[in-house]
Amino acid sequence: MSQRVYIPCDMAAVAVGADQVASAITLAAHGLGRDIEIVRNGSRGAFELETLVEVDTPQGRIGYGPVDPSDVAGLVAAGLLDGAEHRLRLGSPDALPFFRRQTRLTFARAGLIDPLSLADYRAHGGLAGIEAATTLTPTQVVDLIKQSGLRGRGGAGFPTGLKWDTVAKAAAPQKYVVCNADEGDSGTFADRLLMEADPFTLIEGMAICGYAVGASLGFIYVRSEYPFAIRMLNRALEIARSGGLLGASVAGTRFAFDIEVRVGAGAYVCGEETALLESLEGKRGQVRAKPPLPAHKGLFGQPTVINNVLSLAAAPYILANGADAYRDFGVGRSRGTMPIQLAGDIANGGLFETPFGVTLGDLVDDIGGGTLSGRAVRAVQVGGPLGAYFPRELFDTPFDYEAFTERGGLIGHGGVVVFNDRVDMARQARFAMEFCAIESCGKCTPCRIGSTRGVETLDRIIAGQDRAANLAVLEDLCETMKFGSLCALGGFTPYPVMSALTHFPEDFGAQASIKAAE
Amino acid sequence: MRDEEIATLQAILADQAARPGALLPILHQVQHAFGFIPKDAVPQIALALNLTRAEVHGVVTFYADFRQTPPARKVIKLCRAEACQARDSDATAARLEQGLGVTLGAASADGSLALEPIYCLGLCASGPAALVNETPVARLTGERLERLIAEALA
Ligand SMILES: Cc1cc2nc3c(=O)[nH]c(=O)nc-3n(C[C@H](O)[C@H](O)[C@H](O)COP(=O)(O)O)c2cc1C
Ligand code: SF4
Numbered sequence: 001m002s003q004r005v006y007i008p009c010d011m012a013a014v015a016v017g018a019d020q021v022a023s024a025i026t027l028a029a030h031g032l033g034r035d036i037e038i039v040r041n042g043s044r045g046a047f048e049l050e051t052l053v054e055v056d057t058p059q060g061r062i063g064y065g066p067v068d069p070s071d072v073a074g075l076v077a078a079g080l081l082d083g084a085e086h087r088l089r090l091g092s093p094d095a096l097p098f099f100r101r102q103t104r105l106t107f108a109r110a111g112l113i114d115p116l117s118l119a120d121y122r123a124h125g126g127l128a129g130i131e132a133a134t135t136l137t138p139t140q141v142v143d144l145i146k147q148s149g150l151r152g153r154g155g156a157g158f159p160t161g162l163k164w165d166t167v168a169k170a171a172a173p174q175k176y177v178v179c180n181a182d183e184g185d186s187g188t189f190a191d192r193l194l195m196e197a198d199p200f201t202l203i204e205g206m207a208i209c210g211y212a213v214g215a216s217l218g219f220i221y222v223r224s225e226y227p228f229a230i231r232m233l234n235r236a237l238e239i240a241r242s243g244g245l246l247g248a249s250v251a252g253t254r255f256a257f258d259i260e261v262r263v264g265a266g267a268y269v270c271g272e273e274t275a276l277l278e279s280l281e282g283k284r285g286q287v288r289a290k291p292p293l294p295a296h297k298g299l300f301g302q303p304t305v306i307n308n309v310l311s312l313a314a315a316p317y318i319l320a321n322g323a324d325a326y327r328d329f330g331v332g333r334s335r336g337t338m339p340i341q342l343a344g345d346i347a348n349g350g351l352f353e354t355p356f357g358v359t360l361g362d363l364v365d366d367i368g369g370g371t372l373s374g375r376a377v378r379a380v381q382v383g384g385p386l387g388a389y390f391p392r393e394l395f396d397t398p399f400d401y402e403a404f405t406e407r408g409g410l411i412g413h414g415g416v417v418v419f420n421d422r423v424d425m426a427r428q429a430r431f432a433m434e435f436c437a438i439e440s441c442g443k444c445t446p447c448r449i450g451s452t453r454g455v456e457t458l459d460r461i462i463a464g465q466d467r468a469a470n471l472a473v474l475e476d477l478c479e480t481m482k483f484g485s486l487c488a489l490g491g492f493t494p495y496p497v498m499s500a501l502t503h504f505p506e507d508f509g510a511q512a513s514i515k516a517a518e
Numbered sequence: 519m520r521d522e523e524i525a526t527l528q529a530i531l532a533d534q535a536a537r538p539g540a541l542l543p544i545l546h547q548v549q550h551a552f553g554f555i556p557k558d559a560v561p562q563i564a565l566a567l568n569l570t571r572a573e574v575h576g577v578v579t580f581y582a583d584f585r586q587t588p589p590a591r592k593v594i595k596l597c598r599a600e601a602c603q604a605r606d607s608d609a610t611a612a613r614l615e616q617g618l619g620v621t622l623g624a625a626s627a628d629g630s631l632a633l634e635p636i637y638c639l640g641l642c643a644s645g646p647a648a649l650v651n652e653t654p655v656a657r658l659t660g661e662r663l664e665r666l667i668a669e670a671l672a
Contacts, residue, residue, distance in 0.1 A: 012641045015656035047643035186599030189640035224546075224583050225639050227652060262539075263546055265581035268637060282541030282567070284580040300538060342643060344604030349643025372605075381600055417642070419604045431600070435637070 002035040003081060006054040006061070008111065010043035010196050011228040012189070013050040017069045021051045024072035025080075034081055042197020044111030045351030046098050048372070054093060057083035063093040101367065103329065104353045105317045105337050106310060107190075110197035116235055118243040121200045127245065129316030133208045134253045141212040142168050145315065147323035149335025154180050154271075154308030155383070155412045155488070157401045163305060166295035167213040170303035175215035177206050178280065178299055178306040181222040181229070182264055182271035185384025187343040187415030191309035193351055194339075195222070195229035199236035200245065203259060205312035207250055208319055210257040213305055218259040221276050224266055233261050268385075268439040272487050273306045275441060286441045287487045308413070310339055329355035334400040344381075344417035345371045354399075361395030364418055375420035379428075379504065383412025385435050386492035388499035389419075389428065408499060410492070425504035430458040432496035436489060447490025450481045454497065467509050474501070519558045526551050527559055531566040541567060541577055545584055554585040590625045590632035592670055594618075595649040596658075598635040601642035610646040610658050617667035631670060 007013075007022045022038055029036045043050060052065035053075075062083035064075060071088060078086045093099060093111075104110070113120035121127065133141050146161030167175055179202065183191040195202060206218045222230050237259055240246040248256045262280055264270050270279045274288035277299050298304020314336065318326045326336045334356035340363060342349045347369035364370070364380055371377055379389045388409035390397065397407050404411045419428075433454030440448045454477050460470045478494035485491040501508055519527070530547045534540050544563060548555055555578050564574045578584045596602075596611055614633055615621055625632035641647035644656035648666075655666060 011639070011654050012644050012656060015641055015644060015647060015654035047641075050644070183640060184638060186597075186638045187601040187642045188638075189642055192640040225636065225649075228654075262542065264583075265542060265546070266583035266636075267581050279542065280539050282539040282577070284577055343601040344642065344645075346643065385600060415601075415642070417601045417604055422606075423604070428600070428603075431603070435599075439637075 002037040004039055004056040005029075005036050005081070006039045006041045008043045008050065008052065009040035009115075009228070010050070011192065011226070012047050013043055013052070014228070016050050016066070018051040020069035021053065021067050021072055024069050025053070025076065028072060028076035029081060032076065032081075036081065039114050041113065042111050042115050043193060044093060044099065045107065045193055046096070046348065047350045048348060049090070052090075052093065053080070055081055055083055059083060060092055061094075063090040063096075064088045065090055098348050098350070098352070098367065102353050103337050103355055105326065105329075106201070106313050106339060107194065107198070107351060107353045108317075109201065110193060110351075113198065115197055115199055115232060116239055118200065118239055118245070121198075125320065126200055126316070127204065127251065129319035130204050130207050130211075130245065130251045132319045133211055134251050134255060138168060138212045138214060141208065141319065144318060144323045145212070148314075148318045148326040149323075149330070149333070150311065150314050150318065150326065151334070151401065152308055153310035153314070153338070153413060155410070157411075160307060160311050160314075163295055163307070164209060164212050166293070167215070167303045167305045170296060172303050174217070174300075174302045175213055176299045176302055176304040177209045177213070177215045177218035177312075178277070178304055179206055179218065179220040179309055179312055180271060180273065180276060180306055181220050181226070181309050182276060183223060183226070183309070183413065184268040184271045185386075185413050185415050187381065187417035188341050188384060188413045189343075190339040190341050190351055190414065192226050192229050194309060194313055195226070196232050199233050200240065201313045201316055202233075202309055203236060203240050203245060205315040206259055207245065207257050208315045209305055209307070209312060211250070211255050213303075215305070216256050216258070218257065219280060219299070220259060220261050221264060221270070221280060222261060223264040230261060230263055237261065268435075269441045269487075269489055272489065275487075276306065277304070284441075286443050289486065310413075331355075331357035331398065331400050332402055334402070338399060338411070338414050340399065340414045340416060342368045342416050342418070345373050345375070345420045346418040347372045356400050357398050359395065360390060360397045360399065360416070361392075363399070363416060364395065368416075368418065371418060371420050373420055375422065377418055378421045378423050379419045379425060379500075381417045381419070381428075381496065382415065383410040384415050385432060386410070386488055386495055387412050387415070388495045389425065389503060390499070391503040393503075408502075409495065425500040425507040426458065426462050429497045429500040429508075430455060430462065432493055432500075433458060436493040440489060444484065444486045444490060446481045446484035447486075447493075450477050450490065451493060453477055454481075454493075461508055464509060471501070471508065519556055523552070523556070524562075527562055531563065535566045541569070541574065545578065545581075549584060554588050557586065588629075591630045593632045593634060593651060594666075594670065595634045595636035596622070597637070597639050597641070597645060597647045599638040601638070602645035602647055605645040606659070607646035610663060613663060614667065617664075618670055
């Protein structure tokens with residue numbers, strides 16, 4: 001039997017040379033007359049270790065990383081294929097602290113299996129969720145999701161079971177399941193990682209949702225910036241159809257369900273659920289006023305569940321293991337696990353799935369290992385471009401929806417971006433306004449005009465013109481945007497802006513005035 | 519548009535027009551085939567979908583991905599979002615502008631090379647990151663950055 005060598009096909013691995021590593025290893029093994037089979041697995045999610053090469057040995061999988069294409073000749077000569085010693089040898093990846101400390105429920109299979117092998121998927125616990133679901137009534141499935149305490153992982157944290165319940169109870173000839181894979185927040189990549197490493201989990205989750213709410217068709221709206229995920233999903237859908245996970249008879253039952261991939265076109269606002277639906281319908285991605293809720297009148301006017309990738313991908317675990325098994329993790333009203341994404345200037349960046357409750361400080365200093373650059377951590381932005389900047393003084397904040405809200409922030413999609421002491425927070429505030437101006441859908445004035453005014457005002461503050469007056473204008477603008485915007489793009493842009501100003505007034509030349517006003 | 523271009527467009531329309539919400543998939547395919555959305559394609563797309571030209575035009579201009587002019591032969595899309603900023607993508611941007619002789623958001627005079635901003639590629643723990651045409655590249659500092667510049671100019 002040939003020996004298995006695992007080399008990720010994940011976009012982040014390919015971006016640092018994984019394809020070249022794969023061809024170099026193939027060539028070198030051939031030169032040694034060794035019979036190997038290269039498995040292009042997904043990434044396990046420790047991106048600093050990419051390209052992480054793993055070989056099957058009698059002692060289990062042994063990892064080497066980060067492997068540069070130029071390392072391969074030396075590695076193979078040193079005995080890579082036998083798991084031999086080398087400066088890049090990591091031992092068993094499972095034993096590395098970054099992985100050992102995680103609780104992987106949704107990402108249990110990511111990086112372990114061949115993403116396109118349904119046999120691998122089943123051997124690692126896949127399909128148990130849909131099989132369990134189809135032995136229950138749809139109402140029982142909805143109840144399980146409710147009992148699990150699962151909340152939306154796309155940003156707003158709305159209870160997933162409640163959303164499914166509304167759609168299940170709506171009477172309509174056609175209902176839809178829409179997966180929001182627009183993942184536009186900088187510092188987030190969990191959706192991408194899952195779609196590339198374990199696409200069947202998402203497909204299974206959508207099938208469970210379709211069964212629960214009575215929908216026969218699903219769409220996955222993926223951003224165009226994710227070409228690898230798009231390719232992987234399309235191939236996985238084919239395999240899921242021929243393997244009986246999708247189609248006229250899902251998992252051997254009379255339930256019919258199919259899924260189509262649709263590709264976005266570079267508009268951040270299309271991650272907002274109603275803009276996404278407009279886009280799916282072939283229109284400009286403009287936000288719709290609510291009500292009606294998508295659950296009542298969604299895609300093409302029909303009742304529609306719209307959920308983030310991670311919300312849907314949590315369903316198979318819950319169905320297979322029970323609501324309690326999920327709900328027993330977490331704190332307060334934040335139940336289960338959160339796939340947190342450590343990004344920016346951080347030594348151990350990547351995907352860290354853990355029960356809610358871990359503190360920001362533990363994530364950044366301990367698990368993340370501080371900055372990659374070796375400089376001091378100054379600020380951390382949590383929750384994407386609409387999330388607040390946190391200073392070190394707030395590092396005791398536990399990762400929990402309510403705890404972050406209490407501190408003027410949000411966990412959003414779980415992105416944590418670390419900035420070192422060279423960051424200029426006035427420039428970050430300016431960027432937040434600029435990003436809002438670039439991405440505004442244009443429907444409401446506070447967002448469309450306010451953000452441009454915000455950029456101009458910050459330019460004046462940065463240039464040192466009449467700072468006190470301009471800071472007052474900025475705060476005013478933020479108030480107007482916060483309360484006068486239709487959606488969270490305009491409504492939440494004040495979070496990064498005001499948090500930067502509140503916690504780092506010295507960067508705005510405003511230390512005395514602001515701190516005193518508090 | 520030349521005859522064979524019209525044939526290509528009509529084939530896309532015949533294949534796609536009946537799909538619900540067909541406009542975005544059609545625009546993606548048109549751009550894939552032509553490199554951009556030719557002005558003359560808009561009325562034909564509108565006709566096939568029973569939309570007005572203004573509606574199609576409105577969609578084309580709303581989305582950053584859709585170009586109305588041919589792209590440069592090599593397009594480097596550099597991530598300008600926060601996670602890459604935190605990894606000093608400003609320095610990478612400056613070095614790219616200087617090394618390639620183009621400004622961010624513009625193409626070189628001969629149209630061979632363009633440097634464009636993009637907002638997040640999901641490579642946020644490996645930045646600075648970019649897409650070179652369709653190929654992702656990351657950790658764009660030092661030697662890796664210099665290699666990218668040399669290859670782009672080659
Ligand atoms: C500007 C903006 C961008 C958003 N982007 C995303 C996104 O990329 N992915 C996502 O799942 N939700 C995004 N959301 C949240 C969605 O509107 C919606 O809450 C979510 O898709 C619901 O799914 P969930 O309940 O599973 O989280 C965004 C919201 C706004 C206002
Ligand atoms: S807040 Fe901005 S993005 Fe949201 S609906 Fe208004 S204009 Fe559009």
